[in-house]
Amino acid sequence: MMKTRFIVPLIVFVALAGVLFIAVKRAPDKHFIASVLIGKPAPEFKLPSLTNPGSNVTSTALQGKPYVLNVWGTWCPMCRVEHQALMQIQQLEQVPLIGLNWRDDDALALDWLAQLGNPYEQVAIDKQGRLAIDLGVYGAPETFLIDAKGIIVHKHVGPLDMEIWKRDFEPKINAAPAAGPT
Amino acid sequence: MLPELGHFALILAMLLAALQAFFGILGPQFGRERWMAAVTPAVAGQFVMVVTAIGCLMASFINLDFSVKYVAQNANSALPMVYRIAAVWGAHEGSLLLWIFLLGCWTVAVSVGVLRLPKRFGARVLGVLGFVSFAFLLFTLATSNPFLRLEPAAPDGQDLNPLLQDPALAIHPPLLYTGYVGFAVAFAFAGAAMLEGKMDQTWARWTRPWTTSAWAFLGMGIALGSWWAYYELGWGGYWFWDPVENASFMPWLAGTALIHSLAVTDKRGLFKSWTLLLAILAFSLSLLGTFLVRSGVTVSVHSFAADPTRGVFILAFLLIIIGGALTLYAWRAPLLKSQAGFEFTSRESFLLFNNILLVIALAVVFGGTMAPLIADALKMPTLSVGTPYFNPSFATPMVPLLALVALGIMSSWKRGRLSEHQRTLLVTLGVAIVLALAVSFGIWGGSRVLTPVGFTLAFWIVLTSLIDPIDRWRRKLTISRGVLGMTVAHIGLAVLVIGITAVESFTNERDIALAPGQKAEQGDYQIHFVNLTPAEGPNYNAVRGQFVVSRDGKPLMTLNPEKRQYWVQRSVQTEAGIGTDRGTNILIALGEDLGAGKWSVRVQLRPLVNWVWIAAFIMALGGGIAASDRRYRTARSEAADEAGVVAGNAALAKGKSG
Numbered sequence: 001m002m003k004t005r006f007i008v009p010l011i012v013f014v015a016l017a018g019v020l021f022i023a024v025k026r027a028p029d030k031h032f033i034a035s036v037l038i039g040k041p042a043p044e045f046k047l048p049s050l051t052n053p054g055s056n057v058t059s060t061a062l063q064g065k066p067y068v069l070n071v072w073g074t075w076c077p078m079c080r081v082e083h084q085a086l087m088q089i090q091q092l093e094q095v096p097l098i099g100l101n102w103r104d105d106d107a108l109a110l111d112w113l114a115q116l117g118n119p120y121e122q123v124a125i126d127k128q129g130r131l132a133i134d135l136g137v138y139g140a141p142e143t144f145l146i147d148a149k150g151i152i153v154h155k156h157v158g159p160l161d162m163e164i165w166k167r168d169f170e171p172k173i174n175a176a177p178a179a180g181p182t
Numbered sequence: 183m184l185p186e187l188g189h190f191a192l193i194l195a196m197l198l199a200a201l202q203a204f205f206g207i208l209g210p211q212f213g214r215e216r217w218m219a220a221v222t223p224a225v226a227g228q229f230v231m232v233v234t235a236i237g238c239l240m241a242s243f244i245n246l247d248f249s250v251k252y253v254a255q256n257a258n259s260a261l262p263m264v265y266r267i268a269a270v271w272g273a274h275e276g277s278l279l280l281w282i283f284l285l286g287c288w289t290v291a292v293s294v295g296v297l298r299l300p301k302r303f304g305a306r307v308l309g310v311l312g313f314v315s316f317a318f319l320l321f322t323l324a325t326s327n328p329f330l331r332l333e334p335a336a337p338d339g340q341d342l343n344p345l346l347q348d349p350a351l352a353i354h355p356p357l358l359y360t361g362y363v364g365f366a367v368a369f370a371f372a373g374a375a376m377l378e379g380k381m382d383q384t385w386a387r388w389t390r391p392w393t394t395s396a397w398a399f400l401g402m403g404i405a406l407g408s409w410w411a412y413y414e415l416g417w418g419g420y421w422f423w424d425p426v427e428n429a430s431f432m433p434w435l436a437g438t439a440l441i442h443s444l445a446v447t448d449k450r451g452l453f454k455s456w457t458l459l460l461a462i463l464a465f466s467l468s469l470l471g472t473f474l475v476r477s478g479v480t481v482s483v484h485s486f487a488a489d490p491t492r493g494v495f496i497l498a499f500l501l502i503i504i505g506g507a508l509t510l511y512a513w514r515a516p517l518l519k520s521q522a523g524f525e526f527t528s529r530e531s532f533l534l535f536n537n538i539l540l541v542i543a544l545a546v547v548f549g550g551t552m553a554p555l556i557a558d559a560l561k562m563p564t565l566s567v568g569t570p571y572f573n574p575s576f577a578t579p580m581v582p583l584l585a586l587v588a589l590g591i592m593s594s595w596k597r598g599r600l601s602e603h604q605r606t607l608l609v610t611l612g613v614a615i616v617l618a619l620a621v622s623f624g625i626w627g628g629s630r631v632l633t634p635v636g637f638t639l640a641f642w643i644v645l646t647s648l649i650d651p652i653d654r655w656r657r658k659l660t661i662s663r664g665v666l667g668m669t670v671a672h673i674g675l676a677v678l679v680i681g682i683t684a685v686e687s688f689t690n691e692r693d694i695a696l697a698p699g700q701k702a703e704q705g706d707y708q709i710h711f712v713n714l715t716p717a718e719g720p721n722y723n724a725v726r727g728q729f730v731v732s733r734d735g736k737p738l739m740t741l742n743p744e745k746r747q748y749w750v751q752r753s754v755q756t757e758a759g760i761g762t763d764r765g766t767n768i769l770i771a772l773g774e775d776l777g778a779g780k781w782s783v784r785v786q787l788r789p790l791v792n793w794v795w796i797a798a799f800i801m802a803l804g805g806g807i808a809a810s811d812r813r814y815r816t817a818r819s820e821a822a823d824e825a826g827v828v829a830g831n832a833a834l835a836k837g838k839s840g
Binding site: 006023075076087115117 | 455459462466494497500501504505508509511512515516552555556568569570692693754756773774776782784
C-alpha cells in the first residue's frame with residue numbers, strides 16, 4: 001500500500017503521454033483536414049444573427065455567390081491578431097465575409113466589433129458549436145472559402161494575413177464560377 | 183566552411199555528452215574511479231564544442247551567409263546587426279542550439295560547484311546532465327540541424343519574423359531558457375539522489391541555490407515576455423493565458439513549490455519524496471513547454487515555431503527522460519523515510535499548505551492548457567479555454583495562498599505556537615485592511631469586490647515580512663542572505679499582487695476615431711492627435727503618429743505610436759506609444775485608417791501595470807540574494823539543524839572518502 005503511492009506519478013505520466021501521442025499524430029491532420037471537406041458541400045445552417053437580432057443567417061440565403069466564413073471568438077487571442085487582416089480584406093471588396101461567432105458571449109462579441117471594427121457582412125452565432133463541429137473546426141480562427149454552389153473550396157487554419165490571403169484565397173476566388181457581375 | 187565546422191562540432195559534442203552520461207552514471211554504479219575522473223574532462227570538451235557550434239552559427243548570421251538554409255530563412259541583408267545575432271534563436275533550430283549552449287553553461291557551473299561535494303554524487307549529477315544534453319543534441323542533429331546548406335544559395339534571406347525584431351524579445355528567449363534549463367540541474371540532483379538511494383538535509387542544501395537561481399531567471403524571462411506582449415502585440419493586457427505563456431508559467435509554479443519544499447527538507451529533513459517529485463515535475467514541465475511550443479499541437483502566437491513532424495521525436499524524448507526519472511522514483515522513493523514530526527500550526531504545515539495550493543494552481547493552468555489537446559485526442563467536441571476559465575480558477579487557490587504567506591512568515595519551525603504572534607498578526611492585518619480601504623477609495627475613489635481583498639493581502643505580506651528583519655536590525659543582529667532574499671521575494675510578490683489588483687480593477691481602455699488635429703478626453707487625460715508622418719526604419723516603412731498627452735491642461739508627454747510595414751515579410755506591425763504618469767501606464771496604439779483622415783486610435787490607461795513586471799524582477803532579485811547565502815557554500819553543516827536525519831550525512835560522507 002505504501003509503495004503503490006509512489007507509482008502514481010508514473011501512471012499519470014504514461015496516460016498523459018498517450019494522449020499527447022494521439023495529439024501529435026493528429027496534429028498534421030489539422031492542416032489536411034481541409035482535404036476531407038474540400039470539394040464537398042458546406043453543411044447547411046440556420047443560425048441567429050449577432051448584428052441583426054431576431055433575424056437568421058442561413059446557408060440558403062448566402063448561396064449564389066462565393067463567400068468567406070470566418071470562425072472567431074473574443075476569447076481567442078489569435079483572432080485579435082487576425083482582425084486587422086480581416087479589416088483589410090473587407091476593404092478589397094472581393095468577397096463578403098461572414099463571421100461565425102463561436103462559443104462566445106453576445107455582449108462581448110458586439111463590444112469587440114464596436115471597438116475593433118466590423119469586417120463582416122453578417123455574423124452568425126454558434127453558441128453550442130454545432131456548425132463548428134460540422135465544419136470540423138479545430139480551433140479559432142479558421143477560415144473557409146465557399147463558392148457560389150455552396151462547395152468548400154479552401155480552408156485555412158490559424159490567423160489569416162494579407163500574404164496568405166493573396167496566395168491562397170485570391171486565386172481561388174477569381175477561379176470560382178459565378179463571381180458575380182463586374 | 184564555418185557551417186561544416188559547426189556541424190562537426192555539434193556531432194563531437196553529442197559524442198562527448200554520451201561519454202559524460204555513461205561515465206557519470208555508470209562510474210559510481212560500478213565504483214570505477216577512473217570512469218568518474220573522466221566526467222569533468224567530458225564536460226569541458228562538450229562545452230568547447232557547443233560554444234564552437236553556436237559561434238559558427240552566429241558568424242554565419244553576422245556574415246549573412248545565405249547558403250545556410252536557417253540563415254536564409256531568418257535574416258535579410260537589411261536586418262540590423264543586433265537582430266542578426268538575436269536571429270540565432272529566432273526559430274526552432276537555433277533555439278535548440280541556444281538551449282544546448284545554456285545547458286552547457288549550467289553544467290560547467292555545476293561541475294565547479296560539485297567539486298566540494300562527494301565525488302560519487304558529483305559524478306552522478308553530471309552524468310544525468312550529460313544524458314539530458316545528449317538527448318537534446320541527438321534531437322537537434324536528427325531533426326533540426328541549423329547548419330544545413332541551401333543549394334543554390336539564396337540571393338537574399340526571408341528576414342526575421344518582425345514580431346521578434348524587438349529588444350525585449352531578443353533577450354527573452356535566453357533568459358527564459360536559462361530558467362528552463364536551470365531546472366535540469368535540480369532534476370539532475372534529484373536523479374543523483376535516487377541513483378544513490380539516499381537523500382538527506384545536506385542534499386537539499388546543495389540543491390537549493392541552483393533551484394532558486396533557475397527560478398529567478400525563469401521569472402525574469404516570463405516577465406520580459408509579458409512586457410513584450412503588452413507593448414508589441416498591443417492587445418491590451420499583460421497576460422493572456424496563451425498556451426505558450428502557460429508553458430513557461432507552469433515550471434515557474436512548480437519551481438516555486440520546489441523552493442519551499444526544499445526549505446523544509448533542508449531545515450527539517452521532511453517532505454523528501456515530495457521534494458524529489460517536485461524537482462522532476464519542474465523539469466518535466468520545462469520539457470513539456472518545449473514540446474508544446476515546438477511540436478505544433480497548439481495554435482498560439484508563437485506557432486511560427488511549430489513543426490508537427492518533430493512532435494513524435496520530442497514525445498519519445500519526454501518518455502525516456504521523464505518516464506525514466508519517474509520509474510526510478512517509484513523504485514527509490516519508498517526508501518526515503520522522514521522521522522521528524524511537526525505540529526499543526528508550525529511552519530512546516532504552512533509550507534505544506536503552500537505546496538498543496540501551488541500544485542492546485544498548477545493543475546488549474548495545466549488542465550486549461552491541455553484540455554483542448556485532450557479533448558481533441560479523445561475525439562470529443564473541440565474545447566476552447568480562455569480567460570473566463572483561468573482567472574477565477576487561478577485566483578481561487580491564490581487568495582488563500584497569499585493569506586498563508588503572512589501566517590507562514592510569523593510561524594516557527596516544528597512547534598505550532600502561532601498564539602505567541604497572535605497580537606502581531608492581528609495588528610498587521612488591521613493596519614493592512616485600513617491601508618487597503620484607504621488606497622481603494624482614497625486614490626481611485628471606487629472599488630470592485632476583490633480590490634480591497636487584493637490590497638489587504640499584499641499589505642499584510644509586506645508588514646509581516648518586515649517585522650523580523652526590522653527587529654533584527656534594531657537589535658543589531660545580522661540578517662542572513664537567505665532571510666533577506668526571502669523577504670525581498672515576498673515583498674516582490676506583494677508588489678505583484680498590488681499591480682494586478684490595480685490593473686484588474688481600474689483599467690480604462692477604449693478605441694476612438696480621431697483625425698490629426700483632434701483631441702479626446704479619457705480618464706484624467708486629454709489626448710491631442712497632433713499629426714501623422716511617414717517614417718522609415720532599416721527594413722520597414724511606417725506611419726508615425728504624434729500624440730500629446732496632458733493632464734489638467736498641462737502637457738505631460740509626447741507619444742509616437744507607429745504602424746510598420748516590413749518590406750520582406752510584408753507584414754504590418756503595430757508599435758504602441760507608451761508613457762507613464764503617476765504610476766498609470768498610458769498606451770496609445772494606431773488602429774485602422776478609417777478613411778476621411780480619421781484613424782481608429784486605441785487608448786489604454788492601466789494603473790500600476792508596470793508593477794507587475796517590476797515585481798517579477800524584485801522576486802528574481804530576492805532569489806538571487808537567497809541563492810548567494812554563505813550557508814550553501816559550505817559542504818557540510820557544522821551543527822546538525824535541530825533534530826533531523828543524520829544517518830544520511832554519514833553515508834554521504836563515507837561516499838566521499840570511498
